[in-house]
Amino acid sequence: MSDQNEVVEGYLQIVATVREYVEEQIQLGFTELLEPEEKSEFSEFDVERLRHEAMGCERCELHQGRNTVVFGIGDEDADLMFVGEAPGADEDLQGIPFVGRAGQLLTKIIEAMELTRDDVYIANVIKCRPPGNRNPKPIEIETCEPFLLRQIELIKPQVICALGTFAAQTLLRTKQSISSLRGRFHDYHGCKLMATYHPAYLLRNPHGKRDVWEDMQKVMAELKT
Numbered sequence: 001m002s003d004q005n006e007v008v009e010g011y012l013q014i015v016a017t018v019r020e021y022v023e024e025q026i027q028l029g030f031t032e033l034l035e036p037e038e039k040s041e042f043s044e045f046d047v048e049r050l051r052h053e054a055m056g057c058e059r060c061e062l063h064q065g066r067n068t069v070v071f072g073i074g075d076e077d078a079d080l081m082f083v084g085e086a087p088g089a090d091e092d093l094q095g096i097p098f099v100g101r102a103g104q105l106l107t108k109i110i111e112a113m114e115l116t117r118d119d120v121y122i123a124n125v126i127k128c129r130p131p132g133n134r135n136p137k138p139i140e141i142e143t144c145e146p147f148l149l150r151q152i153e154l155i156k157p158q159v160i161c162a163l164g165t166f167a168a169q170t171l172l173r174t175k176q177s178i179s180s181l182r183g184r185f186h187d188y189h190g191c192k193l194m195a196t197y198h199p200a201y202l203l204r205n206p207h208g209k210r211d212v213w214e215d216m217q218k219v220m221a222e223l224k225t
């Protein structure tokens with residue numbers, strides 16, 4: 001192949017990659033492409049102001065059915081941050097993420113890492129419970145994600161652990177399966193992101209616990225660096 005043909009071939013591959021990415025974004029329902037360095041609309045907010053803003057937020061229709069906003073909980077200087085999908089019924093009543101059966105399993109996982117819930121930060125992509133636990137709509141994700149982005153900017157975790165398909169696919173802007181995303185680190189706005197199975201999935205599929213523990217061992221090793 002001539003040099004010119006190689007340049008053209010390389011150019012066409014880049015175009016195909018960009019096109020695939022844009023098509024994935026459109027399939028996911030996003031109307032804007034987020035740049036990694038893009039500032040959230042809350043870029044000047046500290047944690048308390050951000051929490052106050054979230055607690056009164058009516059930016060999307062999910063505010064209509066919620067009991068309370070589930071902002072996030074834990075050490076605001078944590079090295080490790082867990083991010084799930086959205087509050088369920090228990091979380092919506094208590095205002096605390098991961099407090100149901102899946103939450104109890106997450107607590108056990110954290111303790112197996114020789115940490116406590118107070119040592120880490122736990123939040124969701126979406127702060128208000130979707131009715132009937134339906135999947136959040138793309139417009140709800142797009143509207144709510146700036147809260148999470150600012151939380152991450154403020155907490156500056158060394159590692160983010162995305163729990164489950166929805167959180168991993170949303171944060172990484174991909175349609176890839178959780179089984180193909182887990183087990184390795186990805187870049188998320190300058191943080192290392194490990195995707196793994198959601199604790200609710202483990203309650204139904206205990207055989208996945210071994211994979212999750214392998215992922216958590218990688219996280220523990222990264223936290224020691």
Ligand code: SF4
Pocket residue numbers: 054057058059060061062063069126127128140143144
């Ligand atoms: S889900 Fe997020 S954007 Fe929607 S009302 Fe709740 S806090 Fe606001």
